[in-house]
Amino acid sequence: EAGVVQSPRYKIIEKKQPVAFWCNPISGHNTLYWYLQNLGQGPELLIRYENEEAVDDSQLPKDRFSAERLKGVDSTLKIQPAELGDSAVYLCASSFASYNEQFFGPGTRLTVL
Amino acid sequence: DAKTTQPNSMESNEEEPVHLPCNHSTISGTDYIHWYRQLPSQGPEYVIHGLTSNVNNRMASLAIAEDRKSSTLILHRATLRDAAVYYCILRDPNQGGSEKLVFGKGTKLTVNP
Numbered sequence: 001e002a003g004v005v006q007s008p009r010y011k012i013i014e015k016k017q018p019v020a021f022w023c024n025p026i027s028g029h030n031t032l033y034w035y036l037q038n039l040g041q042g043p044e045l046l047i048r049y050e051n052e053e054a055v056d057d058s059q060l061p062k063d064r065f066s067a068e069r070l071k072g073v074d075s076t077l078k079i080q081p082a083e084l085g086d087s088a089v090y091l092c093a094s095s096f097a098s099y100n101e102q103f104f105g106p107g108t109r110l111t112v113l
Numbered sequence: 114d115a116k117t118t119q120p121n122s123m124e125s126n127e128e129e130p131v132h133l134p135c136n137h138s139t140i141s142g143t144d145y146i147h148w149y150r151q152l153p154s155q156g157p158e159y160v161i162h163g164l165t166s167n168v169n170n171r172m173a174s175l176a177i178a179e180d181r182k183s184s185t186l187i188l189h190r191a192t193l194r195d196a197a198v199y200y201c202i203l204r205d206p207n208q209g210g211s212e213k214l215v216f217g218k219g220t221k222l223t224v225n226p
Contacts, residue, residue, distance in 0.1 A: 033213065041216075042198075042200060043214070043216050048212060048213060056213065091157075099204065102214060103158075104156025104157050106154070
């Protein structure tokens with residue numbers, strides 16, 4: 001069974017440029033999460049989807065971050081414009097339901113110059 | 114969220130048992146104790162979880178103190194592949210907000226050959 005797929009694995013951009021990350025969850029998983037992980041820290045939730053609905057986006061900086069999960073499967077996380085402080089690893093996870101075990105992708109490492 | 118306290122780092126030798134402690138003195142009666150680990154350059158992965166009784170699976174064992182204020186993740190024979198950051202997380206499936214995983218800094222386990 002394929003795990004959570006994320007792309008790209010690495011991205012280097014200049015500040016003020018836009019960037020997008022893509023996530024394909026495990027088939028049949030209704031819940032999808034985006035986490036942000038700064039160096040030396042544990043991941044922190046940015047947004048959680050139940051099917052196509054964003055049910056917890058309280059930690060998403062909405063002035064520059066946006067996310068979508070059309071058709072309740074794949075998801076895209078976008079940053080526009082990127083800032084130096086956005087350099088981090090962006091992790092996508094999915095689970096069958098909210099309180100079930102979460103499966104994480106390998107993450108996208110973003111470097112903003 | 115009820116908090117957990119873990120040592121920043123631990124070292125072990127290959128093929129020896131490892132006991133990773135976690136303190137959670139403010140745990141509620143309905144909090145489950147979850148463990149995830151994060152191998153280098155990968156997303157976190159689920160290890161084990163329990164409520165009151167000790168639990169075993171193919172990856173590890175979880176020993177829970179009788180008063181539930183602490184727990185220990187046991188790797189019976191550490192391998193080099195077990196070198197990772199181990200996170201102890203509390204989740205209450207009956208409480209809103211526990212759908213997300215709240216990570217601390219975890220314990221970085223080094224396994225010496």
